[in-house]
Amino acid sequence: MLDLHVSWDEYHQSIELLAKQISQSQWEFDRIICLARGGLRVGDILSRIFKKPLAILAASSYSGDRERGKLSIASQVTMTDALMGSRVLLVDDLVDSGVTLQQTTVWLRDLYPEIEELKTAVIWYKASSTYIPDYYVSYLASNPWIHQPFEKYDNYKRSMLNKSDLD
Template sequence: MSDLYVSWEEYHAKIEDLAAQIYQSQWEFDQILCLARGGLRIGDLLSRIYNKPLAILSTSSYGGKDFQERGKLTIAHNITMTTDTLGKRILLVDDLVDSGVTLARILEWLKEHEEFAITEVRSAVLWFKACSVAKPDYYVDFLADNPWIHQPFEKYEKMQLSDL
C-alpha cells in the first residue's frame, strides 16, 4: 500500500472542489450530516459555504498504532443538531470511503431511524478508494491504488500536551 501525504492547502482545495461539484449537480439539500471525526472539518466548511445547518454523528472504526487499524464500527446513539429535524434531503459527509463499510452502514442506520423522515441521502467525500464496497455520490479523487492517506491534522494524534 502506498502513502498519500496531503497538506493543509491541498486539503482545503479539495473541500472547495467538492463544494463546486455538489453545486454543479444542482441537487438541493436541507442539511449536512457529517461523520465525526473525519468528516467534521469538511462538514463545517461545506456548512459555511452552503449556509446550511450542520448535524454531527460520531462514528469510530480505526484504532491501534497510528490509528491505522480498522476495527468494529461504533455509531453514536444520537445525532447532534441545532434544528428540530434533519430535513428530507441530507448531504452525508465524510473524509473518505476506504472499505465502504462505514458509508454502507450509516445509510442503513439512517433508514432504520424512520423518525428522521429522510427521503433522500447523498454522500460526499474527498477520497474514494477502489477497494470500497460502496460508492459515494460525490468525490474529488478516485484512488485506484488504495493508498494510506496522511491528512494534515494527523500530527495532533501523535502529539503530547508536553510537546506544546
C-alpha cells in the same frame, strides 16, 4: 501502495472542488451531517458554503494506527434544531472499505424516516470500497494510506504544549 501525503492547501482545495461538484449537480438538500472525526472539517466548510445546518454523527472503526475494527456509531445525531429534513448530505473525508458510509446511511434512514433522499460526499474514494459515494474528488485506484495535515496532532502529548515552539 504508496502513502498519499496531503498539505493544508491541498486539503482545502479538495473540499472546494467537492463543493463545486455538489453545486454543479444542482441537487438541493436541507442539512449536512458530517461523520466525526474525519468528516468534521469537510462538513464545517460545506455547511458554510451552502449555508445549510450542520449535524454531527460520531462513528469510528479504527482502533489503532491502521487497524480497522468493528464500526461503532453514536446513539444520536447532534444538531441544534429538531427537524432533520427530507434531503440530507452525509459527508466524510474518505471512503476506504465502505462499511462506515453503508452502515451509517442505513442507521440514519432507520432513525429518521422523514429522510426521503440521502446522498454521500467524500474527498477520497478508494478502489477497495464496496460503497460508491454520490460525490467525490479523487478516485484512488492504488488504495494508499492518506496522511492528512491535522494528523501531526495524533502524536502530541500535553507536556508538549508547554514548549515554546511546537512543530
